[in-house]
Amino acid sequence: MEKIQLGTPDGTAENVDRLAELFPQAVTEVEADDGSITRAIDFDALRDLLGDVAEGTRERYQFTWPGKAEAKAEARRPIAKTMRPEKGKSKDWDTTQNLYIEGDNLDALKILKETYAGKVKLIYIDPPYNTGHDFVYDDDFAKTRGEYTLESGDYDEDGGRLVANTEGNGRFHSDWCSMMYPRLILARELLHSRGCICISIDDNEVCALKSICNEIFGERSFVCTIPRQARASVQNDTDISVNHEYILIYARCRRQTNRRLKESNASDWMLDKSFACYPKTSDESRYANPDNDPRGPWKADPFDAPNVRPNLTYPIVNPNTGEAHLPPSGRCWRTEPEKYQQLLSDGRIIFGASGKKRPQLKVFLEEKRDYGEVDNTWWDASRIQTNAGASKDLMKLFDGELPFNTPKPVSLILNLINLGLPPDSEDIVLDFFSGSASTAHAVMLENSLKKKRIRYILIQLPEPHDGSFNSLCDVGEERIRRAGEKIRAKVEESNRKLKIGEEPKRVPDIGFRVLRIDSSNMRDMLATPEETTQEGLFDSADNVKEGRTDEDLLFEVLPKFRIPYSARIKERTIAGKRCMVVEDGLLVACFDTNVGVDTIEAIAKMEPVYAVMRDASMADDATHANFEELFRTYSPDTVRRVV
Numbered sequence: 001m002e003k004i005q006l007g008t009p010d011g012t013a014e015n016v017d018r019l020a021e022l023f024p025q026a027v028t029e030v031e032a033d034d035g036s037i038t039r040a041i042d043f044d045a046l047r048d049l050l051g052d053v054a055e056g057t058r059e060r061y062q063f064t065w066p067g068k069a070e071a072k073a074e075a076r077r078p079i080a081k082t083m084r085p086e087k088g089k090s091k092d093w094d095t096t097q098n099l100y101i102e103g104d105n106l107d108a109l110k111i112l113k114e115t116y117a118g119k120v121k122l123i124y125i126d127p128p129y130n131t132g133h134d135f136v137y138d139d140d141f142a143k144t145r146g147e148y149t150l151e152s153g154d155y156d157e158d159g160g161r162l163v164a165n166t167e168g169n170g171r172f173h174s175d176w177c178s179m180m181y182p183r184l185i186l187a188r189e190l191l192h193s194r195g196c197i198c199i200s201i202d203d204n205e206v207c208a209l210k211s212i213c214n215e216i217f218g219e220r221s222f223v224c225t226i227p228r229q230a231r232a233s234v235q236n237d238t239d240i241s242v243n244h245e246y247i248l249i250y251a252r253c254r255r256q257t258n259r260r261l262k263e264s265n266a267s268d269w270m271l272d273k274s275f276a277c278y279p280k281t282s283d284e285s286r287y288a289n290p291d292n293d294p295r296g297p298w299k300a301d302p303f304d305a306p307n308v309r310p311n312l313t314y315p316i317v318n319p320n321t322g323e324a325h326l327p328p329s330g331r332c333w334r335t336e337p338e339k340y341q342q343l344l345s346d347g348r349i350i351f352g353a354s355g356k357k358r359p360q361l362k363v364f365l366e367e368k369r370d371y372g373e374v375d376n377t378w379w380d381a382s383r384i385q386t387n388a389g390a391s392k393d394l395m396k397l398f399d400g401e402l403p404f405n406t407p408k409p410v411s412l413i414l415n416l417i418n419l420g421l422p423p424d425s426e427d428i429v430l431d432f433f434s435g436s437a438s439t440a441h442a443v444m445l446e447n448s449l450k451k452k453r454i455r456y457i458l459i460q461l462p463e464p465h466d467g468s469f470n471s472l473c474d475v476g477e478e479r480i481r482r483a484g485e486k487i488r489a490k491v492e493e494s495n496r497k498l499k500i501g502e503e504p505k506r507v508p509d510i511g512f513r514v515l516r517i518d519s520s521n522m523r524d525m526l527a528t529p530e531e532t533t534q535e536g537l538f539d540s541a542d543n544v545k546e547g548r549t550d551e552d553l554l555f556e557v558l559p560k561f562r563i564p565y566s567a568r569i570k571e572r573t574i575a576g577k578r579c580m581v582v583e584d585g586l587l588v589a590c591f592d593t594n595v596g597v598d599t600i601e602a603i604a605k606m607e608p609v610y611a612v613m614r615d616a617s618m619a620d621d622a623t624h625a626n627f628e629e630l631f632r633t634y635s636p637d638t639v640r641r642v643v
Contacts, residue, residue: 003615004560004641006520008110011076016041063211066171067178074106074139075182081107082556083515083565084548091481092511097455097566098440100480102473103517105432105459106139109186111517112457114559120190120457121427122420123197124439126408128165130176130205135162137179137461162463177208183432184216190430191252193273196223198416199248200408206246213250220256223249223277228412229380230387247379247416251275261371277419279372287365293347300350300360304331311336320355334361375419385409394436397482403467403475404436413442417454426453434460437476440512441483447508448487455509455566477514484510515565521548521556522643543616543643550591553614554580557643561587561610575599586610594619597626604634611635615642 016039020027026046032038083101087093090100101108128134165175187197197217201209206225214222226247235241255274258265269276287297304327305312312332315324327333333340343349348362385393390409395402421427431439443456462471469475488507495504523543544553558565563582570581577592577599587610588603596619603611611631618624631638 002641004557004612004643006082006522006556006560006643007080008078008114010078015076019046063208063215065174065177067174068181071139071178071181072185075185079107079110080520081111081517082520082552083108083111084518084521085551085555086514086516087551089477089514090512091484092509093513094568096509096511096513097453098443098509098512099457099515099565100434100437100440100473100477100512101457101459101515101517102462102471103459104137104461106137106183106186107517108459109183109190109432111559113186113189115562115564116428116457117189118192119428120430121192121195121425122417123187123191123195123430123432124199124413124416125187125197125431125433126200126406126435127180127433128176129202130165130173131202132165132167132172134165136165136175138163139179139182162461173205173208176205177212180209181212181216184212187430187432188216188252192427193253194275196249196251196275196420198420199250200245200412201248202245203242206248209248213248217250217252221251221254221275223251223254223275224377225249226377226379228384232381232386232388247412249419260374263367263371266371275420277375278422280375280418282365282368282373284365290353293362293364295364295366297365298362299365300352301363303334303349303359303361304328305334306331308332316340316359318351318356318359320351325358379412379415383411384415385411390438394479397479397486401467403465403469403478404472407436408438410438410442410445413439414446417442417446421452421454424451426455428455428457430457430459432459434458434476435472437479440476440480444480444484444487444508444510448491448505451506453509456512458512477512480510480512513566515555519545521545521552544614550578550580550589553591553643554582554589557589557612557641558582558587560641561612561639563587563610575602579603581606581608587612589613591617593617595623596620597623597630600627601630601634604631604638607635608638611638611640613642 016027019041020039023046026042027039028042028045029037030040086102090096128136130136165172169175184197191197199209199213210222210225226249227244228247229243230245231241231243234243251274253274255272255276258269258272259276261269261276261279284297287299289297303316308327308330309332312335313327314333314337315326316333317324335343340349343361350360350362351357352360381389387406387409390407391402391405393410394404394407417425417429421429429439429443434440437458437460440456440458443454446452447454458476460473460476462473465471465475469478488510491505491507498504521544523545554569555565558567563586567583567586572579572581574588574590575596575598577590577595579588579590579592579599581588585606585608588606588608589611590599590603590613592599595613595617600613600623618627627640631640
């Protein structure tokens with residue numbers, strides 16, 4: 001029986017594995033300090049394989065700061081922590097696909113990586129802007145092993161995990177960069193090949209953030225910077241009022257060609273595994289039918305196009321005036337003369353409303369429905385609510401109280417969802433600086449308006465709350481409950497007003513599972529030989545910590561089988577012992593005590609894909625001896641593990 005190795009994987013070992021796949025010649029074996037033999041990278045061999053490299057004091061283009069090396073190492077460093085289920089704080093636990101995680105987002109991202117690597121389609125975050133008045137995560141990369149082991153929660157002795165980053169701090173920018181770097185490394189690991197990350201930021205750190213993202217995601221993966229009008233009023237206590245913020249967008253793998261979805265490339269565009277922005281829905285108000293064209297409403301687009309091409313440069317004669325028109329300077333016509341004549345004969349060329357202008361192309365609404373319109377990078381207050389508007393909406397939801405000072409507009413996240421996800425999406429949206437849970441609100445609203453089944457994962461540190469809530473997590477969870485019920489009521493009201501034959505709307509998933517980051521359920525996971533005593537060995541015969549439940553154990557082992565935390569779980573009694581059946585038999589777990597041969601035989605006869613139990617739970621030596629034989633007899637393909 002193979003024992004499950006708990007805790008998150010060592011990122012350094014994973015990187016060695018990746019290099020071994022690409023360059024097996026560069027992997028060798030060395031003797032470790034304890035005398036064991038381990039794999040290592042032969043950098044001389046790697047240098048020979050790669051050719052010219054930047055090394056030593058050789059000048060190179062780079063972005064650095066004090067603490068960068070430690071920030072990189074932190075992304076790779078394993079942790080002995082787990083997700084513990086909080087059923088009492090959850091909503092619709094048995095059916096929901098949504099997750100709300102309470103804890104340090106760095107820990108959460110490391111844990112999520114085991115199961116969700118390459119599965120998240122859209123990440124939106126609104127991190128601290130480093131204004132000198134907000135807070136930065138206090139990541140202490142210099143902890144000793146003993147200090148790390150003793151730290152079971154997410155707070156320091158003063159009850160805080162965040163620190164004020166004032167401008168007087170000598171590491172003002174460095175601390176912020178070191179906080180963001182490992183989190184963005186892990187975020188990239190979670191992104192789907194067609195996924196993207198959208199980051200809200202302002203002028204304080206936009207340059208540093210872009211440099212970090214260029215390094216982690218690659219400059220070729222940069223999609224755009226969207227300036228957003230965050231404020232409508234003028235701030236009069238300064239020399240110039242700053243009314244904008246930015247949204248930086250990077251892809252996991254940015255499409256280099258064929259970015260625009262058109263009729264001519266639709267099939268290839270959909271099959272491509274790299275990222276491209278989805279077109280926005282055509283604005284029907286821009287279309288009309290003044291000439292009663294039987295093809296329906298249309299709009300007039302210019303007939304010229306960028307660049308100068310000799311085969312697309314020719315005179316077009318206005319049949320109404322006889323005036324000959326050439327393309328504007330530096331441009332050409334859209335089509336060659338033969339295609340132009342076809343369009344003219346088909347009634348698709350007009351010469352302005354008066355008939356006396358330059359040629360224009362009729363574009364019909366029906367033709368645009370499937371392919372939409374290209375979005376642009378200026379999002380003003382007519383499209384996206386200002387921050388003040390977002391605060392007002394939150395106050396309405398909380399009966400006049402503002403439980404969070406800087407909520408992001410739901411409309412902002414809705415627009416990003418439509419930019420990064422397909423119309424029929426069932427994908428995952430991740431927000432690991434969740435704040436007031438605007439992202440969850442937006443996902444539920446989008447699912448109610450369209451035929452989508454988007455799921456969300458939110459992560460938030462349980463910062464103490466100054467108002468009527470205990471923590472910021474309580475604010476976010478309550479917002480989801482209130483917003484969800486409001487959305488449900490609106491959908492049900494709409495369905496009651498349907499006419500015969502009209503299709504009712506589906507009530508979206510308004511539930512969420514709450515999971516809390518905590519130390520591992522198992523004792524002494526990080527104990528070294530010199531820290532282990534004889535007495536401790538006897539105490540660890542049952543290696544589960546006091547107060548930890550079977551559900552706690554199950555949620556710690558789920559990532560080892562790549563099973564998502566949203567999986568359906570049913571409790572069953574099998575041969576008198578309490579067991580948990582995951583996804584109708586994908587995994588059967590039994591952590592009960594004194595488990596005998598009859599229970600193991602019954603589990604084996606269920607033929608699960610995975611089976612797991614506690615080593616200390618087996619009733620006697622006979623059970624241990626028969627465990628493997630029973631599975632070889634009844635379900636030889638079952639992967640069986642013990643903890």
